Amino acid sequence: MALFGxxxxxxxxxxxxxxxxxxxxxxxxxxxxKCNRPLRWYDNIPVLSFLLLRGRCRNCRAPISLIYPAVELLTTAVLVVAFARYRLSPEFIKHSVLGMLLIVLVFTDLTHRRIPHPVTLLGMALGLLLSLIIPVDSRPVDWILQRLGSELSFPFSSLVASLAGAAVGGGIFYAVAEVFFRLTGKEGLGFGDVMLMLMVGTFLGVPLTLLTILLGSILGTLVAVPLELLSSRFRHHPWPFGTFLGLAAIYASLGGQPLLEAYLRWAGLAG
Ligand SMILES: [Zn+2]
Structure with a gap:
């Protein structure tokens, strides 16, 4: 699995x-x-080539970004953790697909401040499709339907839970972006962040999507505030929120459930 990663x-x-x-x-x-020379196969081996070349192009000695081995190691970690948890199962496919989509978005936002629509649109389609095979957490939807004297069974409950996750995740970000723009006349959150959270919502459903927003915001604050205060290089830095949200979503997808259940028990909302 590590080699696949x-x-x-x-x-x-x-x-x-x-x-x-x-x-x-x-x-x-x-x-x-830098120099456009095609890579030989032995200069294109994940992680290993980076170490052997000591992070420089064989031809022009231009430094190779640390992002390349970081992406390869993070992908390996996602596949190994998903496999350890789910073995070869539909759940494994779902969590590793989401993890890999998120890794792309984490790093395109970090390096280019871009969250490409082809990736988020593909992700939304896959999230909705997979909700028909693997149940999405439908507790908030069930709760509302119960109050209305109605209920849904699988797979419709799961599909509605997936759509609800997208509506809540995308909706919160759309609302925040809109309010910020009205107040300041500046674009604070891009539409890419809205698309990212729509995608995350389809995979994770409402509870883990809310956890993603909470953890992503905390992570962003912990990284951005000290750097802005301590280094003039980072003053008014355009922080890539999608990077923090993406990392939070990877955690929520693979390890967020126990944290969520502990919170629900603490808040008396479990069951
Ligand atoms: Zn080169």
């Missing part, structure tokens, strides 16, 4: 480098972005 991570690197510029992810072959 490295191979998929290598492909995700191609997506991250090319999708924000609207380039094809199939051709041309991988090349050094």
């Amino acid at each position: 490295l191979a998929f991570g290598s492909f995700l690197n191609v997506c991250i480098a090319r999708l924000p510029r609207g380039e094809s992810i199939i051709s041309p072959r991988s090349h050094c972005p």
Whole structure:
């Protein structure tokens, strides 16, 4: 699974480098972005080549971004954790697909301040489709339907839960973006963040989507505030919120359930 992770991570690197510029992810072959020399196969081995080349192009010695091995290692971590938890099951497919979509968006937002629509649209379609096979947490939807004297059974309950997750995740971000724009006349949140949360909502449903927003906001604050205060380089830095939200969503997807249940028990909302 770790080898699969490295191979998929290598492909995700191609997506991250090319999708924000609207380039094809199939051709041309991988090349050094500085001197354009095509990479030999032995210079294109995930993580290992980076170490052997000591982070520099063999031809022009231009530094290779640390993002390449980081993406490969993060993809490996996602696949290994998902496999340890779910073995080879539909759940494994769902959590590793979401993880890999999120890794692309985490890094396109970090490096290009872009959250490409082809990725989020594909993700939304997959999230809705997978909700018909793997149940999405439908407790808030069930609760509302119960009050209305009605109920839904699987897979419709799961599909509605997936749509509700998208509506809540995307809706909160759309509302915040709109209010911020009205108040300041500046764009604080891009539409990409709305699309990202629509996608996350379809996979995770309402409760874990709310957890994602909470953890992403805390993570962003913990990283951005100290850096803005301590370093003049980061004053008025355009922070990529999608990067923090994406990392939070990866955590929510693979490890957020116990945290969520502990909170619900503490708040007396469990059951
Ligand atoms: Zn080069």
